[in-house]
Amino acid sequence: MFSLNGSSSLNSSVYGVSKGLTRRKIAAPLVVVAAASSNYNQGDGNVVLMENSLNGKREKAPTKPSSVTEKDSKSAVGAGVDDLYDEDSASEDQYVTPWAVTVASGYPLLRDPRYNKGLSFNEKERDGHFLRGLLPPVVISQDLQVKKMMHNIRQYQVPLQRYMAMMDLQERNERLFYKLLIDNVEELLPIVYTPTVGEACQKYGSIFRQPQGLFISLKEKGRILDVLKNWPEKQIQVIVVTDGERILGLGDLGCQGMGIPVGKLSLYTALGGIRPSACLPVTIDVGTNNEQLLNDEFYIGLRRKRATGQEYAELLHEFMSAVKQIYGEKVIVQFEDFANHNAFDLLAKYGSTHLVFNDDIQGTASVVLSGLMASLKLVGGALAEHSFLFLGAGEAGTGIAELIALQISKQTGAPLEEARRKIWLVDSKGLIVRSRMDSLQHFKRPWAHEHEPVNNLLDAVKAIKPTVLIGSSGAGRTFTKEVVQAMALYNEKPVILALSNPTSQSECTAEEAYMWSEGRAIFASGSPFSPVEYNNKLYATGQANNAYIFPGLGLGLIISGAIRVHDDMLLAASEALAAQVSQDNLEKGLLYPPFANIRKISAQIAAKVAAKAYELGLATRLPQPENLEEYAESSMYSPNYRNYR
Numbered sequence: 001m002f003s004l005n006g007s008s009s010l011n012s013s014v015y016g017v018s019k020g021l022t023r024r025k026i027a028a029p030l031v032v033v034a035a036a037s038s039n040y041n042q043g044d045g046n047v048v049l050m051e052n053s054l055n056g057k058r059e060k061a062p063t064k065p066s067s068v069t070e071k072d073s074k075s076a077v078g079a080g081v082d083d084l085y086d087e088d089s090a091s092e093d094q095y096v097t098p099w100a101v102t103v104a105s106g107y108p109l110l111r112d113p114r115y116n117k118g119l120s121f122n123e124k125e126r127d128g129h130f131l132r133g134l135l136p137p138v139v140i141s142q143d144l145q146v147k148k149m150m151h152n153i154r155q156y157q158v159p160l161q162r163y164m165a166m167m168d169l170q171e172r173n174e175r176l177f178y179k180l181l182i183d184n185v186e187e188l189l190p191i192v193y194t195p196t197v198g199e200a201c202q203k204y205g206s207i208f209r210q211p212q213g214l215f216i217s218l219k220e221k222g223r224i225l226d227v228l229k230n231w232p233e234k235q236i237q238v239i240v241v242t243d244g245e246r247i248l249g250l251g252d253l254g255c256q257g258m259g260i261p262v263g264k265l266s267l268y269t270a271l272g273g274i275r276p277s278a279c280l281p282v283t284i285d286v287g288t289n290n291e292q293l294l295n296d297e298f299y300i301g302l303r304r305k306r307a308t309g310q311e312y313a314e315l316l317h318e319f320m321s322a323v324k325q326i327y328g329e330k331v332i333v334q335f336e337d338f339a340n341h342n343a344f345d346l347l348a349k350y351g352s353t354h355l356v357f358n359d360d361i362q363g364t365a366s367v368v369l370s371g372l373m374a375s376l377k378l379v380g381g382a383l384a385e386h387s388f389l390f391l392g393a394g395e396a397g398t399g400i401a402e403l404i405a406l407q408i409s410k411q412t413g414a415p416l417e418e419a420r421r422k423i424w425l426v427d428s429k430g431l432i433v434r435s436r437m438d439s440l441q442h443f444k445r446p447w448a449h450e451h452e453p454v455n456n457l458l459d460a461v462k463a464i465k466p467t468v469l470i471g472s473s474g475a476g477r478t479f480t481k482e483v484v485q486a487m488a489l490y491n492e493k494p495v496i497l498a499l500s501n502p503t504s505q506s507e508c509t510a511e512e513a514y515m516w517s518e519g520r521a522i523f524a525s526g527s528p529f530s531p532v533e534y535n536n537k538l539y540a541t542g543q544a545n546n547a548y549i550f551p552g553l554g555l556g557l558i559i560s561g562a563i564r565v566h567d568d569m570l571l572a573a574s575e576a577l578a579a580q581v582s583q584d585n586l587e588k589g590l591l592y593p594p595f596a597n598i599r600k601i602s603a604q605i606a607a608k609v610a611a612k613a614y615e616l617g618l619a620t621r622l623p624q625p626e627n628l629e630e631y632a633e634s635s636m637y638s639p640n641y642r643n644y645r
């Protein structure tokens with residue numbers, strides 16, 4: 001049976017690779033890490049045959065270089081320490097062999113994030129795996145480790161320090177990282193995800209320590225397949241890829257956008273149960289137009305202006321082709337934080353050949369539609385009876401608008417064209433109206449309705465009198481007091497969603513929304529806000545963020561073996577999420593269920609998405625499991641430690 005749960009494969013991958021290794025007889029977890037040659041020279045002149053983890057062939061290790069005995073006079077290191085591999089004795093202008101064989105017992109086991117358990121290695125494991133003396137005597141449970149880590153993390157006052165502590169943990173002890181994140185999701189989500197991940201990307205060059213994903217730059221053109229082979233994992237199920245041009249609402253961060261795929265994929269695992277080893281973060285580096293980064297000595301990317309046109313398209317095409325060639329048809333490629341002048345085209349181009357999904361266009365649409373479905377229980381009426389005004393007509397804005405229109409059209413039977421007339425968008429030049437048609441980007445054109453030109457949001461609110469106001473502009477504090485007051489003037493319960501991330505770019509704060517609407521707003525935001533007290537009443541704020549959708553959607557695609565993403569799957573995900581909002585949540589003003597229940601929610605979303613895939617004939621995993629929700633839950637990765645033989 002197909003399982004995302006790592007238990008069975010963990011055993012085979014831990015123990016299976018030992019067959020070519022004869023160094024000493026142990027029952028230890030063994031991992032051969034890919035190197036130019038994976039042979040192991042014992043250092044005593046004996047040569048050990050080892051498996052090359054890339055091609056499975058056994059090779060003879062090179063003999064020890066003669067310079068071990070003939071110490072180089074230029075060498076700076078020595079001091080009586082035996083330098084078995086010539087790493088230190090070689091002078092800077094000599095070549096050394098980069099040995100990269102890791103035996104996952106003893107010290108290397110403690111250094112292997114996938115298998116390390118730190119102080120949780122039990123007595124038997126300490127004996128069996130050569131750990132005696134490498135750890136202090138105490139043995140503690142994983143739960144106590146979680147408690148300790150949370151205590152330590154809470155000592156940091158600066159969110160970026162917490163982020164770095166979490167990244168360190170991920171690199172040190174993967175299961176503990178995920179256990180921590182799953183058990184404390186509401187507290188840690190703002191650290192590994194928005195808003196802190198935004199600051200981490202801005203400073204990524206300075207805080208960069210370990211590669212957490214693949215960097216594919218123009219330098220790799222013509223050899224992207226080989227670059228993908230360099231990634232140590234081979235069974236990839238989800239790729240999140242960015243080119244760093246529109247990182248949250250922070251603009252072009254070039255290669256430093258890597259924090260986003262890394263963060264999103266950690267949520268795929270923590271919230272959606274996809275095995276960490278099946279997740280591949282990718283940053284495509286085609287340069288950056290961010291002058292500040294180009295002049296920053298710590299910048300980690302290519303120092304050139306962004307490639308465009310054919311040069312850009314060719315690199316992306318090579319990447320997409322290589323991905324399909326190496327991982328097959330059913331690998332999910334999630335486009336994340338591309339600028340809109342590429343995002344729509346990439347989705348259209350690869351939507352019919354690959355299992356692609358644009359989180360900013362489609363995931364955001366699904367989560368917002370879900371919030372609107374829930375809001376109807378508070379404000380009344382059907383979706384078609386409401387009118388919607390957006391500030392921001394890019395990926396998020398037009399993506400959401402289109403899914404709302406689709407849902408209205410399905411519910412009422414009205415043509416899509418007619419359903420779209422309920423929805424208005426404002427961009428940086430004002431209300432999108434018919435007279436602007438010729439100068440509009442293609443994704444804005446369906447929204448160019450007949451109307452007088454309107455230059456700013458406040459006038460647009462006064463002209464349209466929407467029941468729902470949605471911020472998807474990336475421009476902070478644009479829902480001014482006058483805008484919110486106008487919404488409150490026309491609506492008993494104005495629905496106001498400030499989606500832009502991170503917090504600094506939010507169109508308004510929760511406090512402003514409640515204060516300026518005199519406590520009547522139904523509010524949610526892309527980044528989290530603490531509850532607000534207004535007139536002796538406590539208002540909780542829901543987080544309208546695509547993190548509610550993509551992990552469950554991805555799980556649904558995987559468990560059904562879906563080969564394409566379909567709009568009906570997005571609608572199914574919206575409905576599944578909205579169904580999880582309880583009366584109690586609504587009474588507190590929450591349009592979304594708490595993240596604390598996210599794994600259960602993701603399983604429900606996955607089940608509905610998978611069911612839709614089967615219904616649409618897009619599923620390849622046959623026969624269809626009888627109970628998709630149970631199947632989804634049972635397929636989820638568990639971060640609990642495994643016992644080592």
Ligand SMILES: NC(=O)C1=CN([C@@H]2O[C@H](COP(=O)(O)OP(=O)(O)OC[C@H]3O[C@@H](n4cnc5c(N)ncnc54)[C@H](OP(=O)(O)O)[C@@H]3O)[C@@H](O)[C@H]2O)C=CC1
Pocket residue numbers: 246247248249250339340359360361364367391392393394395396397426427428429471472473474475478499500501502505525526527544545546547
């Ligand atoms: N909560 C969530 O889950 C998600 C939130 N987002 C957030 O949404 C924001 C936008 O993302 P995305 O749609 O991809 O970005 P885009 O760049 O595609 O779109 C931004 C839109 O906002 C408009 N705009 C920018 N500044 C202003 C302004 N001052 N006044 C009026 N309009 C303005 C732009 O106008 P013009 O076209 O004229 O340039 C454009 O239409 C980001 O902050 C992002 O973090 C995105 C995805 C998910």
Ligand SMILES: CC(=O)C(=O)O
Pocket residue numbers: 194247248249337359360500501526545546547
């Ligand atoms: C949440 C998200 O995907 C964004 O802000 O871009």
Ligand SMILES: [Mg+2]
Pocket residue numbers: 248336337359360
């Ligand atoms: Mg995004």
